[in-house]
Amino acid sequence: MSDIIVQKFGGTSVGSVERIDAVAEIIKKTSRDNKVIVVVSAMSGETNRLIDLAKHFSKSPDKREFDALISTGETVSSALLTIALQSKGIQARSYSASQISMKTTSSFSKAKILDVDENKIKDVLDEGIIPIITGFQGITESGDITTLGRGGSDTTAVAIASKINAKRCDIYTDVDGIFTADPKVVPNAKKLDSITMEEMLELASQGAKVMQTRAVEFANKYRVSVKVLSSFNESSGTLISLEEKSMENALVSGIAYQKDQIKYTLHGIGDIPGTAFKILGPISDADIDVDVIVQNVSVDGKTDFTFTVPIDEKPIVDAIIEDIKKDVSFKDVMVDSNIGKVSLVGVGMRSQSGVASKAFKALSENDVNIQIICTSEIKLTMVIDKSLVDKAVQVLHKEFNLEE
Amino acid sequence: MSDIIVQKFGGTSVGSVERIDAVAEIIKKTSRDNKVIVVVSAMSGETNRLIDLAKHFSKSPDKREFDALISTGETVSSALLTIALQSKGIQARSYSASQISMKTTSSFSKAKILDVDENKIKDVLDEGIIPIITGFQGITESGDITTLGRGGSDTTAVAIASKINAKRCDIYTDVDGIFTADPKVVPNAKKLDSITMEEMLELASQGAKVMQTRAVEFANKYRVSVKVLSSFNESSGTLISLEEKSMENALVSGIAYQKDQIKYTLHGIGDIPGTAFKILGPISDADIDVDVIVQNVSVDGKTDFTFTVPIDEKPIVDAIIEDIKKDVSFKDVMVDSNIGKVSLVGVGMRSQSGVASKAFKALSENDVNIQIICTSEIKLTMVIDKSLVDKAVQVLHKEFNLEE
Numbered sequence: 094m095s096d097i098i099v100q101k102f103g104g105t106s107v108g109s110v111e112r113i114d115a116v117a118e119i120i121k122k123t124s125r126d127n128k129v130i131v132v133v134s135a136m137s138g139e140t141n142r143l144i145d146l147a148k149h150f151s152k153s154p155d156k157r158e159f160d161a162l163i164s165t166g167e168t169v170s171s172a173l174l175t176i177a178l179q180s181k182g183i184q185a186r187s188y189s190a191s192q193i194s195m196k197t198t199s200s201f202s203k204a205k206i207l208d209v210d211e212n213k214i215k216d217v218l219d220e221g222i223i224p225i226i227t228g229f230q231g232i233t234e235s236g237d238i239t240t241l242g243r244g245g246s247d248t249t250a251v252a253i254a255s256k257i258n259a260k261r262c263d264i265y266t267d268v269d270g271i272f273t274a275d276p277k278v279v280p281n282a283k284k285l286d287s288i289t290m291e292e293m294l295e296l297a298s299q300g301a302k303v304m305q306t307r308a309v310e311f312a313n314k315y316r317v318s319v320k321v322l323s324s325f326n327e328s329s330g331t332l333i334s335l336e337e338k339s340m341e342n343a344l345v346s347g348i349a350y351q352k353d354q355i356k357y358t359l360h361g362i363g364d365i366p367g368t369a370f371k372i373l374g375p376i377s378d379a380d381i382d383v384d385v386i387v388q389n390v391s392v393d394g395k396t397d398f399t400f401t402v403p404i405d406e407k408p409i410v411d412a413i414i415e416d417i418k419k420d421v422s423f424k425d426v427m428v429d430s431n432i433g434k435v436s437l438v439g440v441g442m443r444s445q446s447g448v449a450s451k452a453f454k455a456l457s458e459n460d461v462n463i464q465i466i467c468t469s470e471i472k473l474t475m476v477i478d479k480s481l482v483d484k485a486v487q488v489l490h491k492e493f494n495l496e497e
Numbered sequence: 498m499s500d501i502i503v504q505k506f507g508g509t510s511v512g513s514v515e516r517i518d519a520v521a522e523i524i525k526k527t528s529r530d531n532k533v534i535v536v537v538s539a540m541s542g543e544t545n546r547l548i549d550l551a552k553h554f555s556k557s558p559d560k561r562e563f564d565a566l567i568s569t570g571e572t573v574s575s576a577l578l579t580i581a582l583q584s585k586g587i588q589a590r591s592y593s594a595s596q597i598s599m600k601t602t603s604s605f606s607k608a609k610i611l612d613v614d615e616n617k618i619k620d621v622l623d624e625g626i627i628p629i630i631t632g633f634q635g636i637t638e639s640g641d642i643t644t645l646g647r648g649g650s651d652t653t654a655v656a657i658a659s660k661i662n663a664k665r666c667d668i669y670t671d672v673d674g675i676f677t678a679d680p681k682v683v684p685n686a687k688k689l690d691s692i693t694m695e696e697m698l699e700l701a702s703q704g705a706k707v708m709q710t711r712a713v714e715f716a717n718k719y720r721v722s723v724k725v726l727s728s729f730n731e732s733s734g735t736l737i738s739l740e741e742k743s744m745e746n747a748l749v750s751g752i753a754y755q756k757d758q759i760k761y762t763l764h765g766i767g768d769i770p771g772t773a774f775k776i777l778g779p780i781s782d783a784d785i786d787v788d789v790i791v792q793n794v795s796v797d798g799k800t801d802f803t804f805t806v807p808i809d810e811k812p813i814v815d816a817i818i819e820d821i822k823k824d825v826s827f828k829d830v831m832v833d834s835n836i837g838k839v840s841l842v843g844v845g846m847r848s849q850s851g852v853a854s855k856a857f858k859a860l861s862e863n864d865v866n867i868q869i870i871c872t873s874e875i876k877l878t879m880v881i882d883k884s885l886v887d888k889a890v891q892v893l894h895k896e897f898n899l900e901e
Contacts, residue, residue, distance in 0.1 A: 113554070151581075161591050192640050192641075
């Protein structure tokens with residue numbers, strides 16, 4: 094392991110000149126004993142300001158132009174943070190995606206990182222200069238600007254940490270770490286000192302909102318050690334450990350929820366091989382994350398197929414379903430945006446039975462009706478009415494004694 | 498000559514979403530009968546907003562970072578204008594300096610254009626797409642972002658027009674064209690339908706403020722036909738003609754003034770060869786434009802050397818003068834920021850005598866004392882007290898019957 098630490102600062106961490114100044118102090122301190130690479134998001138509010146400008150002209154602006162537009166937010170914050178560091182006597186230099194060849198797919202607004210020129214970054218480090226790199230941005234092979242989707246700066250940081258073989262990737266945000274549940278919903282939720290990568294993966298995709306799922310996947314795949322911590326205080330954060338057993342084998346380590354999904358159910362589908370692919374293939378081609386996928390056993394050769402997607406993808410998914418009608422026969426489509434998801438996550442769950450029934454019982458006693466159940470080895474997800482999500486999180490947090 | 502028109506829109510022309518929309522209409526109209534290349538400045542106010550952010554951290558921020566920061570303004574406006582055009586059914590695509598290889602010197606904040614990849618632009622035009630190019634920006638050989646200095650977008654436009662052999666370069670601004678004098682100072686100043694490149698060059702450098710001097714020089718050197726016009730109305734603008742005799746041989750075609758200069762006088766300099774270079778060389782190396790340069794005949798081997806520079810370069814010029822003391826002996830330095838310049842410009846002046854004495858007489862009768870006089874073939878510049886500049890412009894405008 095090298096002595097390099099990658100530090101990523103999110104939008105709220107650099108949301109004002111005062112915050113940028115505070116972040117510069119954190120970097121200055123870390124750089125005393127480590128080589129530091131910094132990845133930075135746009136100042137909070139800036140991306141939305143740019144989106145609002147674009148929306149004046151078009152409800153769905155061309156994605157190439159949209160990405161060129163919103164990527165400027167990161168360019169601004171990287172230059173400002175560099176100037177702030179230099180004013181404190183620290184050698185630093187800003188780099189855009191183009192300048193470090195952060196190559197991505199050409200899937201605008203949702204681009205995936207293909208490669209990054211780590212030698213350029215190493216050269217800068219070797220000069221004793223801290224590179225301040227724009228998160229979120231990429232460039233295609235032909236030089237078009239792309240963006241990685243909301244929260245993409247996390248992925249930028251992990252990708253760089255992986256390529257450069259960094260000791261750790263520190264994700265600075267405005268929360269103290271990962272909690273057993275959202276403290277806004279469960280006031281006595283507990284901060285976890287460490288969590289396994291697998292648990293984090295399930296938590297993040299279920300809406301823990303601290304770190305982008307793709308970044309966690311990246312970290313998991315390339316074995317990058319990640320720490321989530323706050324730039325607003327000196328809290329110790331949560332280490333996302335590469336070892337599996339960090340959670341002292343707790344049965345359930347946390348509860349996640351999500352409210353921004355929409356549920357599609359195709360009724361009366363012919364239960365023939367390849368149907369699921371015919372439906373989900375085009376959705377996946379459109380780079381839309383499908384979350385819960387449920388298909389019941391068929392009755393008389395017909396079945397129901399249910400899946401959830403982010404609610405803002407509705408126009409695209411509607412169009413895709415209209416289009417696949419020619420290939421897939423089904424009776425009708427039911428669309429429900431009034432849903433929410435609650436998940437129990439924990440590596441301990443895989444070896445313990447009874448977690449599911451305990452959860453169902455607790456929810457039922459509190460009048461929370463469960464529409465869909467979906468399980469993985471370390472996760473139990475339940476789709477319920479959106480208005481009941483907060484209550485369900487509180488009930489489950491208590492039921493599994495997570496406040497202790 | 499090709500059928501390509503380069504249209505450049507300045508900051509006020511794209512200063513709001515409504516203005517961007519109006520500019521898109523101008524482009525749409527022009528594109529019916531011409532191939533169009535667009536060069537765009539940052540939305541007015543945006544560059545200053547970014548400068549203010551940087552100044553929070555440092556009074557003199559590192560110029561590489563400063564350029565990376567402020568160049569984002571043009572990236573934003575080019576993407577927005579592209580989205581606006583697309584929403585009107587016009588095919589357009591935004592390009593940054595990096596994307597069209599707008600190569601410059603590495604003199605940050607004052608970079609000079611070295612070359613541009615016109616083939617990339619031609620390919621886009623051949624696809625039937627209007628390229629919307631960021632003005633003001635460049636990149637160095639090693640990929641650092643540069644800017645061309647205030648008003649540099651004009652230079653970008655002319656450079657592209659030259660390389661692509663465009664029919665004309667239209668500089669859209671918030672004034673109707675070139676006037677015989679600043680209409681704010683002389684209300685009955687007259688708009689000129691055409692003006693020679695030479696006259697424009699003298700007018701621009703003397704503060705007509707419509708178009709950047711360097712851009713006019715560029716246009717002159719590479720024989721690019723330029724038109725200055727307003728994006729706010731359908732005025733016919735002023736054509737800056739390549740022919741010399743457009744002005745019907747008017748004696749004086751216009752009056753220019755400038756108030757943002759500072760005057761240095763080195764007293765008691767040894768009148769030996771190379772002295773002027775020893776003084777002006779380092780100033781020129783610092784990319785500072787020296788305007789009026791006057792040296793009187795020497796008395797007893799000693800002389801006075803006077804020159805003017807933009808007032809905001811004072812700290813740098815002061816340091817340079819301190820530094821050259823070791824090479825050049827002089828008695829003392831007099832610095833005067835309370836000066837202004839007034840110039841008569843006209844190709845007719847070269848063949849007509851009496852212009853100067855007529856001007857001196859008129860000013861003297863109106864109690865305007867002339868400190869320095871400096872002449873070229875088509876220009877007569879007088880340095881006077883700053884508070885008398887407006888009056889002098891009015892007096893001269895009347896004296897030479899320019900309102901007629």
